Amino acid sequence: MSRPRNGGLWQELRVPAAAVIIGLIIGAVFMAMTGANPLTAYGALLSGCFGKPVNISETLVYINPLIFTGLSIAVAYRAGLFNIGAEGQMIVGMVAAAVVGYAGTGLPRAIHLPLTILSGALAGAIWAAVPGYLKARLGVHEVVNSIMMNYIALYLSHYLVNGPIKDPQVIAPYSREIADSAKLFRFFGGFRSEFRVNTGILIAVAAALLVYYVLYKTTTGYEIRAVGANADAARYAGINVPKAMAVSMLLAGSMAGLAGAVQVCGIQYKFLDLFAFEGFGLDGIAVALVGKINPFGVVGAASLFGILSRGAQMMQGIAHVPKQVAGIVQAAIVFMIAAEGLVEGWLSIPGLSLKKAGKAQKEDA
Amino acid sequence: MKRTLSLALAIGMLFALVVPVFSASVPKVGIVFDIGGRGDQSFNDAAYEGLMMLKKELGAQTTYIESKTPSDYEPNLASLAREGYDVVWGIGFLMADAMKKVAQQYPNVKFGIIDSGYSDEEYKSMKNVLGVLFKEHEGSFLQGVLTALTTKVNKVGFVGGMDFPVIERFEAGFKAGVWTINPKIEIFVNYTGAFDDPAKGKAVASSMFRRGADVVFHASGACGIGVIEAADEVGKWAIGVDSDQNHLSPKHVLNSMIKRVDLGVFNGTKMLIEPKFVGHTVTLGIAEDGVGLAPEASNNASKEATAKALEWADKIRKGQYVVPEFRADADKLQSK
Structure with missing residues (x-):
């Protein structure tokens, strides 16, 4: 499953990071479809998980x-x-x-x-x-x-x-x-x-x-x-x-x-x-x-x-996002990470890697 | 022109002054659901109805969170308290412990819990909590009466969710109702072991129908959707629970044991936001209109059966008959 890589930490993390971002975007589309505002929702996710010391504590509990x-x-x-x-x-x-x-x-x-x-x-x-x-x-x-x-x-x-x-x-x-x-x-x-x-x-x-x-x-x-x-x-x-x-x-x-x-x-x-x-x-x-x-x-x-999963409940409580949609966000991220090859393929599309030019160069080097 | 403008400005400023005052008096009410949450067409959805009533009639700002595990209760209750909600409800007795902790951590927030109460001793340190209990056995008794007068084969069934005191009250009341009318009726009793699994409800009810039962009463949350489906398929009777479940199968839901969780949440909130509120438990039975038969439009029982049930309701209301709330007491009514 995992191949040896020698491109340093970024090489290890770039696919999961891209997968998370793509997953969040897919989730945002579903939220928009159910009438919730994705920005408010993700704001609620972040503030619900990290906004106060006690929230950080709860996130660790999860x-x-x-x-x-x-x-x-x-x-x-x-x-x-x-x-x-x-x-x-x-x-x-x-x-x-x-x-x-x-x-x-x-x-x-x-x-x-x-x-x-x-x-x-x-x-x-x-x-x-x-x-x-x-x-x-x-x-x-x-x-x-x-x-x-x-x-x-x-x-x-x-x-x-x-x-x-x-x-x-x-x-x-x-x-x-x-x-x-x-x-x-x-x-x-x-x-x-x-x-x-x-x-x-x-x-x-x-x-x-x-x-x-x-x-x-x-x-x-x-x-x-x-x-x-x-x-x-x-x-x-x-x-x-x-x-x-x-x-x-x-x-x-x-x-x-x-x-x-x-x-x-x-x-x-x-x-x-x-x-x-x-x-x-x-x-x-x-x-x-x-x-x-x-x-x-x-x-x-x-x-x-x-x-x-902590954030899903906070999105529901604060931003009124149905838990099913929160589940979709979660699933989309897992799917993207599991479909590693797919994401890796996308990242190597020239037009896309332009936006990540700095990283692309590192790859070449 | 100038005058209209200044008038408009003045009104605008007045609003700016007044509106915050108004919005401060609009309560913010949040619900924390137990595992399962919305969509059960029953208990939890009834609580949600109560929340919507608050929104409509008091203009309350509302929200809810569905818990995934028992360790969620505490953070969910606490986070709504932290988010500035004036009243926070816990829907389900398993939250009793978490609510006790959180209510003490947030003495300025009001809390309500459905299906649970605390001792007077405990209320001394939790003056901000309202416990709401229901006399499910009274409402279930009426369904038992309807059932006994509807069955043609003298075989009926009860499907429970999980076996603990709240659900036992449903079972005991139902049995008492059936056997008070006819102590020879055979009652199949089974528990699905879940509240969130319609497939299990359907399997359990189907087996009762196969064994010959022609009326099955359920108290099993979303499992009941399957119970009603099973009745619909074989053309026999199911009895709904908590909410009016007639719409799930208009021709095969005999009646529904209405448990006014919505009223519990609605009236409970009104009590909680009174400045003089002091922690206590309210118990809602037939006399308080907390439990009862479904509205006439959703009633498929015969006129005679309905009249008989109403007669018993009257007796219970007046305190002339006390419905047993424990299985052991109800079982004594059967004659073999």
């Missing part, structure tokens, strides 16, 4: 889980597996963190917080292990299984939060609030702060570094990538294919589980019944693909998606 789910998809994809199950793995991660975060009340923070976070990762890994095992041992396609595991997770969580783990003090289906010792620090002003951005974002960046290290600096990572590139060749070369698949699936599951744990420990402090899938896992697929299945690319792509 980016945070997408980094994890993007990593989850990316790490499985490197082994040639398509982890559609990140959604469900995240849900069980949330439930596990909510349970451990409450049940461990009284433990010292130094034990309780890591324990809670890791329980989420473990739950996600277990959830991913089922389709991972079926794929590695029996060759059952992981896409079907991980989708089904999503539904099991959704309805299992629904059952739990309406029964065994429900907070009896409130009518609504919430789990009990986790202990303070299991909450992630919010950078500004305590657990009830309006600034919800928390140390979870640092965990996400650390996770990206970890995934990078495992994939590119360890033997296991090499095996995973070899299996992803060509499983038959890898087997012929003596690589234990089922093991590589299992490791990547477990890592993928724990990343999605972390997304859930960080969401509970950093943002919600409890598990709230879900009416439907939240979409972080599914958005993670697009994040991973846009980020070129590279851990650092995932961080960048997650930022873009976080801004777009």
Whole structure:
């Protein structure tokens, strides 16, 4: 998918940048068609995401889980597996963190917080292990299984939060609030702060570094990538294919589980019944693909998606843009980034590259 | 000429002076929807109707945001408060927790929540919040009466969205209504597990019709669009919920359990913008015209059935009959 390039940062970024711009233009056309003013709308997107310190905080809150789910998809994809199950793995991660975060009340923070976070990762890994095992041992396609595991997770969580783990003090289906010792620090002003951005974002960046290290600096990572590139060749070369698949699936599951744990420990402090899938896992697929299945690319792509999905709601609230149109903007951008060759082709049309003369020259040089 | 000009100028200046004063008294009202949002032809769209009533009758400036996930509730409520909205509504009881936090962060903004309330203790620290609850069981009871007097095979169905207290009230009231008229009627009960999936609603309702039911009542948000579609296809009856859903299939929607979420939002906003407002919960039942039958034009039930339902409505209004709101109590009315 990604070719080695040596044209520096601009070469890396020019296609995604052009894709974003084209996507925004396509979105503007649709907005104009529905009677909304694209300039007001994009203004609302920007001010809604960055206009005030608290908005920047919220944007980071949105980016945070997408980094994890993007990593989850990316790490499985490197082994040639398509982890559609990140959604469900995240849900069980949330439930596990909510349970451990409450049940461990009284433990010292130094034990309780890591324990809670890791329980989420473990739950996600277990959830991913089922389709991972079926794929590695029996060759059952992981896409079907991980989708089904999503539904099991959704309805299992629904059952739990309406029964065994429900907070009896409130009518609504919430789990009990986790202990303070299991909450992630919010950078500004305590657990009830309006600034919800928390140390979870640092965990996400650390996770990206970890995934990078495992994939590119360890033997296991090499095996995973070899299996992803060509499983038959890898087997012929003596690589234990089922093991590589299992490791990547477990890592993928724990990343999605972390997304859930960080969401509970950093943002919600409890598990709230879900009416439907939240979409972080599914958005993670697009994040991973846009980020070129590279851990650092995932961080960048997650930022873009976080801004777009936070911005979509702000465009709706402030500029009255229907959410469907906001969805179209998002889709248009993803489409353009995915259709990399197309955009690259457009950029090399002489008439177009004239406008980017400076950059074109750099290309020649 | 000069005089007209100066007159015009004077009027213009007067306007310039007065208009800001006026616009300051025009409330800015925003709604935060739960997951699902607009387009359900039911609960959420009824709330939106209320917003439009405010726009028309009070000239309110309005907006709305549809949440995508539970972690959206807080930022969405807070961002409308920050954007200078005087009244911010949360449509759906899952927002109770987020609203509590945000209402305390923005004590100068008024908040309303549909389908949820708080304890008196909690209201002490959230004087700016109005909780609006409905007696869904009362309205559903009337639909149960209509159903029992309409079914020819003594088999009927109830399709719920997800099983929690609000929806349980629909189920309990409906059962009580059916079995009060005829305790021998068999009621199929099933839940779709969603509020946003018409295909699921259709699948669940179709299976009830296949098992012989001839009237199916739903309380399942947008899933109900599928329930009504299923009734339309097999030529049997569906009963709509929250909004008047007759237009979805004029010949196969028997009636609709009207839940005046629109009035809740409209009257609630008027209460909230009163300077003397103090946080509390209002509960809207038949007596408050918060729930009831669909307008006569959308009623397909027989005259006798309708008369019977109205008779019961009267009893409930006068407090002569208390409709059970829990499944366990309603189930006692059945005789096997």
